[in-house]
Amino acid sequence: MQLFYCPEVYNGLFELNAEESRHCIKVLRKEAGDIIHLIDGKGCFYEVKITLASQKKVGFEIVNEWRETIRPYKLHIAIAPTKSIDRFEWFLEKATEIGVDEITPILCERSERKIIKTDRLNKILLAATKQSLKASIPVLNEAVPFKDFISELKDEKVYIAHCEPYEKQSLKNFQPSDATICIGPEGDFSIDEIDLALEQGHTAIHLGSSRLRTETAGIVACHTLALQYESK
Secondary structure (H helix, E strand, C coil): CCEEECCCHHHCCCEECHHHHHHHHHHCCCCCCCEEEEECEECEEEEEEEEEECCCCEEEEEEEEEECCCCCCCEEEEECCCCCHHHHHHHHHHHHHHCCCEEEEEECCCCCCCCCCHHHHHHHHHHHHHHCCCCECCEECCCEEHHHHHHCCCCCCEEEECCCCCCCEEHHHCCCCCEEEEECCCCCCCHHHHHHHHHCCCEEEECCCCCCCHHHHHHHHHHHHHHHHHCC
16 A cells, blocks of 8 residues: 655645655556545544646545554654664664654764754655554654753653663563663763663663664664564
8 A cells, every 4th residue: 555645634734745746646647536545644544535636736535534553552762873874764764664653862971973864864754654554653853962861751661771780671571561762872871871860760671682783772672562562
């Protein structure tokens, strides 16, 4: 099923933007009267019939609409951006396909990348959402210093994954529930950062016996919770 994106459907605007319209008409050769499927990025699918077929604007009327199946938990991944932006983009794509609700780039003491440009990254999230036949686009927040981020989450369930020889629990032992999972940079969180998280009452975890790259750790975290949920 080919999906198009129209975030304004829920506000009563029944037309695709220029980019989506061009792809619909010029690339896929759709015509007036054809049925296509849309998402609004907020959890709803729409089956619509084209009423106006132009490369600049595709108008439509709604035939049917339904909400996607919602996971019983919300997953927020706070992750240090990788030095290679390609690897961070790969993480965003795969995490979206597996299932994540919110992503926050965190700037740590050992971070090698401090600047994130979100325009391209949001396009990657949209493409991965459509490719995996989902209707909700993950929220990508602006980058924030880790110490500021962790200090504001005192009342939330937060797991910090790190490699230091502290007492840690395996993420696979937790039931899927609303949670924030923190993934550090290639050099790991600093001792001060780990101690700060633990002082706030957050939980130290590990993701297995292997030492993982940052982007791999983020994917493992998403997949661990998703697999537990899907296997029920």
